[in-house]
Amino acid sequence: xxxxxxxxRYLIKxxxxxxxxxxxxxxxxxxxxxxxxxxxxxxxxxxxxxxxxQRNKGNFPGRFSGRQFSxxxxxxxxxxxxxxxxxxxxxxSSLSGTDYNEQFFGPGTRLTVx
Amino acid sequence: xxxxxxxxxxxxxxxxxxxVLNCSFTDSAIYNLQWFRQxxxxxxxxxxxxxxxxxxxxxxxxxxxxxxxxxxxTLYIAASQPGDSATYLCAAPNRDxxxxxxxxxxxxxxx
Numbered sequence: 001x002x003x004x005x006x007x008x009r010y011l012i013k014x015x016x017x018x019x020x021x022x023x024x025x026x027x028x029x030x031x032x033x034x035x036x037x038x039x040x041x042x043x044x045x046x047x048x049x050x051x052x053x054q055r056n057k058g059n060f061p062g063r064f065s066g067r068q069f070s071x072x073x074x075x076x077x078x079x080x081x082x083x084x085x086x087x088x089x090x091x092x093s094s095l096s097g098t099d100y101n102e103q104f105f106g107p108g109t110r111l112t113v114x
Numbered sequence: 115x116x117x118x119x120x121x122x123x124x125x126x127x128x129x130x131x132x133x134v135l136n137c138s139f140t141d142s143a144i145y146n147l148q149w150f151r152q153x154x155x156x157x158x159x160x161x162x163x164x165x166x167x168x169x170x171x172x173x174x175x176x177x178x179x180x181x182x183x184x185x186x187x188t189l190y191i192a193a194s195q196p197g198d199s200a201t202y203l204c205a206a207p208n209r210d211x212x213x214x215x216x217x218x219x220x221x222x223x224x225x
Contacts, residue, residue, distance in 0.1 A: 055211075
């Protein structure tokens, strides 16, 4: 069974640009969560999607948005990039995202904002 | 509000020794706790998931315990090997189902 895949693996953007990251969950998994990881803040929850609906959201500005498609693939968009958005963006999939469900992570997308 | 703490932030241990990594959480109303491993620049690999009704889970040389009453979980690694060198993170949900991660313990096994 293929694991969680994320594309692209690396991105370099400049301030003010926008970026879209993609995540394909494990086959059969319907929940996709997104996280931002930085050396200073560690792993922080961005949002979770289940059956094409945002089910939960972390404390990030509206520049961070996402969506999920009918095949459970998810995209995350960041608009008007800032230097502080440089981070490793990780997505995780689980069967349903509720109790008892183990989360499986992708390799991440390393975003550098210049 | 759930807070997850991992102490120490870094640990060096000679190869072959047994070791314990610690994770504490402030809200004991959790339904599970998960331990992960992260190699530099990579994603997270799930190691063990402990349900709230369980007290421990084992996988090979790894054993994770959960004590909800004291707000603590430990990850025991037996007979450590250089390949165990990585950052170990624990994660617990808060009351609105967001997963909260600790900052991790950076483990270095000395050959």
